[in-house]
Amino acid sequence: MSNRADEGRWVREARSGDLGAFWKLVERHGPMVRRLLQRLVGDRDRADDLFSETFMRASDRIDQFRGESKFSTWLTAIAINLAKNELKLEKRRSTLPWENVIPDEAHRHGKTHADLAEWADPHTILEQKELAELMERVVRQLPPKYRVVFVLRDVEGLSTEETAEALGLSITAVKSRAARARLALRKSLAPALSTKARPVTRA
Amino acid sequence: MPDCRKLLAQMSEYIDGELPKDLCASLERHLADCPNCRVMFDSLTKTIKIYREGKEEPLPDELKDKLHKALEARWARKRRA
Structure with missing residues (x-):
């Protein structure tokens, strides 16, 4: 049934x-x-x-x-x-500007560094428990309004429309917050998951 | 060189299959040419994937018992009302 x-x-x-x-x-x-x-x-x-x-x-x-x-x-x-x-209660750091979620200047100058090094399969780098703890910790660092959108979209798997409905937000707001939250998490996870720990410069 | 930042903003929608077709084509062309954006795209996709594949834990018995008792009391009151 x-x-x-x-x-x-x-x-x-x-x-x-x-x-x-x-x-x-x-x-x-x-x-x-x-x-x-x-x-x-x-x-x-x-x-x-x-x-x-x-x-x-x-x-x-x-x-x-x-x-x-x-x-x-x-x-x-x-x-x-x-x-x-x-x-x-967590009003501190309530917004997430683009500047905070994208790689720094180096990206525009065609250089690459640890934040832009390729990622290995996360499961081969960290034990399951370590990975789970890291994932949970970085999600908690997101400002609440982004965290709630990310958790609904990418942890619970709700669609953009369902997330908008559950939160009383517009589709545009959901998309924008999801994009920033994902980029912020990517940036927070990069030092642990990238294949290069130290900055490198492309020739 | 196209504005990588602008394309970063579109990657999320692209991954969700919600980016308009013409923008998909220009993003794909850019990804083919820009190694940094390819790394961004790949690591962003991996970020989303590890969260999406997480499993829910079953409810602990203690929590279920507590909730069940509270519901029984509430429903008994409702029936009497």
């Missing part, structure tokens, strides 16, 4: 008071919601509190889900709304 058909039935059953049906929705989407919150707020205990609050709120408002969007997008919007307070 298709996922969407299952979900439609579970939502209807949950609306008529069947907790078992609602629990099926928790089991299907819980791991996604938990990972999203962990990536957004960093602190795992706080992320778990927000995880529970997300499903409590979804259960209170299940009548309001009309099936116009995917259930996962609806849940995502609830989770992000609950995480907003945490994200607001």
